[in-house]
Amino acid sequence: MAKRGVELSMNVIIIAAIALVVLVVLILLVTNAVRNTQTGTDCTALEGAQCVTLAQGETCSSYLGDTGYAPVGRSCPTAGDTCCFKPLGGGQQ
Numbered sequence: 476m477a478k479r480g481v482e483l484s485m486n487v488i489i490i491a492a493i494a495l496v497v498l499v500v501l502i503l504l505v506t507n508a509v510r511n512t513q514t515g516t517d518c519t520a521l522e523g524a525q526c527v528t529l530a531q532g533e534t535c536s537s538y539l540g541d542t543g544y545a546p547v548g549r550s551c552p553t554a555g556d557t558c559c560f561k562p563l564g565g566g567q568q
Contacts, residue, residue: 518549518558525559526551535559 518524524547527538535544539559549558 516549518547518551518560521547521549521558521560523561524549526553526556527559528553528555529557 518526525539527535529535529538535546535557536542538544541561543561544559545562546557547560549560551558
């Protein structure tokens with residue numbers, strides 16, 4: 476009889492340990508997915524986009540010396556910078 480009680484408590488400990496490992500893995504997956512989402516939506520994710528510091532009245536095109544660049548609502552690593560991006564065919568006439 477005492478042996479059955481010991482087996483039951485060992486089963487509970489093993490199940491709890493497995494559940495804890497599964498919980499840790501799920502937390503890591505969710506954290507990594509959130510981090511990848513943030514990285515994929517910033518300015519550096521756009522090919523050809525640049526983060527620049529624009530002076531008062533300056534535009535992306537005048538700063539970069541090329542027509543077709545426009546500010547896009549993406550975040551830059553440095554606060555106050557503007558993400559400038561030239562869409563396909565931008566500036567061509």
